[in-house]
Amino acid sequence: MLSIADTSFSSRLFVGTGKFASSSIMRQAVEASGSEMVTVALRRVDLENPADDIMTALDLTKIHFLPNTSGARNAEEAIRLAHLARAASGTSWLKLEVTPDPRTLLPDPVDTLKATEELVREGFTVLPYINADPILALRLQDAGAAAVMPLASPIGTNQGIRTTMQVEIIIAQARVPVVLDAGIGAPSHAAQAMEMGADAVLVNTALAVAGDPVRMARAFKAAVEAGREAFEAGLGRQSKTASASSPLSGMLTADLNFIQA
Amino acid sequence: MQIILNGQQKNLDHNITLSTLLDSLNLQPDTMVAEINGRIIKPGSYPQLELKDGDKVELIRFVGGG
Numbered sequence: 455m456l457s458i459a460d461t462s463f464s465s466r467l468f469v470g471t472g473k474f475a476s477s478s479i480m481r482q483a484v485e486a487s488g489s490e491m492v493t494v495a496l497r498r499v500d501l502e503n504p505a506d507d508i509m510t511a512l513d514l515t516k517i518h519f520l521p522n523t524s525g526a527r528n529a530e531e532a533i534r535l536a537h538l539a540r541a542a543s544g545t546s547w548l549k550l551e552v553t554p555d556p557r558t559l560l561p562d563p564v565d566t567l568k569a570t571e572e573l574v575r576e577g578f579t580v581l582p583y584i585n586a587d588p589i590l591a592l593r594l595q596d597a598g599a600a601a602v603m604p605l606a607s608p609i610g611t612n613q614g615i616r617t618t619m620q621v622e623i624i625i626a627q628a629r630v631p632v633v634l635d636a637g638i639g640a641p642s643h644a645a646q647a648m649e650m651g652a653d654a655v656l657v658n659t660a661l662a663v664a665g666d667p668v669r670m671a672r673a674f675k676a677a678v679e680a681g682r683e684a685f686e687a688g689l690g691r692q693s694k695t696a697s698a699s700s701p702l703s704g705m706l707t708a709d710l711n712f713i714q715a
Numbered sequence: 716m717q718i719i720l721n722g723q724q725k726n727l728d729h730n731i732t733l734s735t736l737l738d739s740l741n742l743q744p745d746t747m748v749a750e751i752n753g754r755i756i757k758p759g760s761y762p763q764l765e766l767k768d769g770d771k772v773e774l775i776r777f778v779g780g781g
Contacts, residue, residue, distance in 0.1 A: 470779075470780060470781030471779035471780060471781075472778075472779040472780045472781045473779065473781075474779060477779070480779060493780055493781055494777040494778065494779065494780050495777065495778050495779065495780025495781075496775055496776070496777060496778070496780075497775065497776070497778045498721040498722070498773065498774065498775055499721065499740075499742060499747055499774040499775065499776050501720070501721060501740055501774075504740055504741045504742050505741070507743070507746050507776065508776075508777050508778055508779055509746040509776075509777055510746070521777065522780050522781070524780050524781070537755060538748050538750065538755065538775055539777075541748040541755045542746070542747060542748035542775065542776065542777060543777070609781065610781075636781075656781070658780075658781035659781065
């Protein structure tokens with residue numbers, strides 16, 4: 455079972471709650487996904503629409519709540535958002551995101567490390583979103599991060615795992631859970647991540663923009679379970695030459711004996 | 716008097732408390748957080764907290780996000 459900072463999760467699928475057409479579809483998709491960890495963002499209250507409240511749309515007795523620091527462009531802004539998130543929710547869990555460039559949304563490694571060090575000192579459970587950099591993952595782990603969240607490809611691109619080699623190294627080295635985040639666009643990508651040995655995946659856009667987000671959530675649930683099962687079962691080795699699956703002896707026709715040659 | 720509420724200027728009567736402001740905006744205090752001039756305000760002190768001219772008030776809550 456997945457365990458992060460002494461909390462156990464029976465689902466290895468984390469779900470983001472952004473971009474859904476309505477909070478009712480979001481709630482149904484989260485439920486169908488079986489996820490026990492959902493991310494949320496902090497924004498100014500829409501004073502024209504004060505009743506629009508995501509907290510009432512989620513069953514927080516079943517679901518862990520992971521506020522993110524999206525919108526933060528540096529460590530200082532991320533730390534401010536972390537304090538606000540803790541005040542608003544009572545949870546000290548945090549998905550740390552520091553993205554200085556809104557065009558690429560790629561995370562700033564230096565300020566992510568700086569903010570992680572500070573927030574760990576303040577007692578936060580920090581899950582930093584990072585580029586797939588194995589050295590940075592180790593530095594964050596040493597700084598007290600509860601997990602690392604390397605990107606598969608840039609946020610919202612649905613491009614799947616474009617960082618395979620680096621993610622493999624991160625998984626091989628990490629002592630904390632590795633949650634593959636961002637860019638996972640199809641259930642096959644999620645299954646691939648789990649087969650590689652990722653501890654969990656986080657999916658948002660792929661669900662929110664799907665034709666039927668609730669069915670897509672079910673598909674991701676199945677894919678994550680299949681991929682994890684395959685990883686635990688132990689995948690067979692790849693080979694460059696063919697190797698018959700059927701017996702090569704007792705052939706019915708002499709003509710086929712060339713196979714044994 | 717005038718405050719800056721979520722980045723917008725807003726005219727208010729004098730001696731209005733944060734609780735009264737939230738009531739007038741139909742906001743439930745339990746699912747949001749208030750920051751005044753960069754300081755987070757504890758919910759328990761909303762009824763006593765009188766807003767002052769020029770205060771920068773941020774009312775923040777969770778929204779969908781990844």
